[in-house]
Amino acid sequence: MNNLMQPQDNGLLRFMTCGSVDDGKSTLIGRLLFDTKTILEDTLTNITRTSNKRGMDAVDLSLLTDGLQAEREQGITIDVAYRYFSTGTRKYIIADAPGHEQYTRNMVTAASTANLAIILIDARKGVLTQTRRHSFLAHLVGIPHIVVAVNKMDLVNHDQAVFDKIRTDYLAFAAQIGLANNGSDIRFIPMSALNGDMLVDRNDAMPWYSGETLLEILEQVPATCTEHNDSFRFPVQYVCRPQASDDPELHDFRGFMGRVESGEIAVGDKVTVLPSGQGSTVKAIQLGNDKLQTAISEQSVTLLLEDEIDISRGDMIVRASDAKEPVKQIEAMICWLSETPLSTARTYTIRHTTRESKAKVGSIAYKVDVNTLEHQAAQGLNMNDIARIEFKLAKPLAVDSYADNRATGAFIVIDESSNNTVGAGMII
DSSP states (O other), X not given: OXXXXXXXXXXXXXXXXXXXXXXXXXXXXXXXXXXXXXXXXXXXXXXXXXXXXXXXXXXXXXXXXXXXXXXXXXXXXXXXXXXXXXXXSOEEEEEEOOOSGGGHHHHHHHHTTOSEEEXXXXXXXXXXXXXXXXXXXXXXXXXXXXXXXXXXXXXXXXXXHHHHHHHHHHHXXXXXXXXXXXXXXXXXXXXXXXXXXXXXXXXXXXXXXXXXXXXXXXXXXXXXXXXXXXXXXEEEEEEEOOOXXXXXXXXXXXEEEEEOOBSXXXXXXXXXXXXXXXXXXXXXXXXXXXXXXXXXXXXXXXXXXSSOOOOOTTOEEEEGGGOOOOEEEEEEEEEEOOSSOBOTTSEEEEEETTEEEEEEEEEEEEEEOTTTOOEEOOSXXXXXXXXXXXXXXXXEEOOOOTTTOTTTSEEEEEETTTOOEEEXXXXX
């Protein structure tokens, strides 16, 4: 009986909101936090006081996410605002991404860890250039679940025809960029974030909509970004060799510590170490002081192998049947994050999982105009530019395509002179 009463735990879901200026992203998140009763009393008091100073009759819930002073003064989102809340069955991390083109890098950063994107559309304006740009970026970083939230339906008299037209227009665009053809889950919700219609409560304003509310969708979506990937990938972070111990079991202990980025592994499974290609068998799996029979995605564990082989930080342990040949040349879509332009003459450092390699730009195939989605010739890249680039590597990397595995298909580019992260890449 107790088991029947135990609430289901659906894990952690990371999702982001994006849309054009004044589409209501911050208000949507504020309403979601308010309706799920996850706002602290002192926070509510502060935003109530600020709303009253502005002469507002109701509480301005958008103030919950506009944390920077410049954002509150201008009424826009500049930085990525992260907020946390939980329900009885799941924990959430929300990223409120900026809508302006000049903050493209901020949005890519937020989208890189999200498993769901809420793309807001103003019911009065329909599908805009910024809507297309945000959808393209969500597609680029491989977000598998898209919720198109047609907001401010109260300002168009809750007209179903308006909602249906926006849905048709968006699906046509999604097919154009391949978003609708790659297995992405696209859902549409009519709503009013200001009034709370179709967020947590259904209300009676739109009886013609019989679909799920936003929270119902959020409660059901799978939590893991690599939910369809079963290839075992284990980048080694640290080699554990206890130096001083009276315990005979620890005298010859040699464990490889890291995080299971995808797939699962069990004691007795055959593995290959990349890039060396040496093989062995999993002897034991440890999580702290506990011994496990299997390790699954997102667990941080220590693996012990049957054979004494040379493994160090930066190597990757994979299941023998899933092993791929390491490469010294990669093609990737890259978002340039730095104010210093990319130079094809310079050497950069690429950090892929726990491994680093010197790299030079082989060629720039094209850069993407994020507004028109046209491909343009380029000799270099400026901040917020997105381009398809070929890199030549000094060391081999064990990579997957980003479409197959977001963890081992992604990398960052580091400037050697400043040690700053200047680019984020997704391997094709």
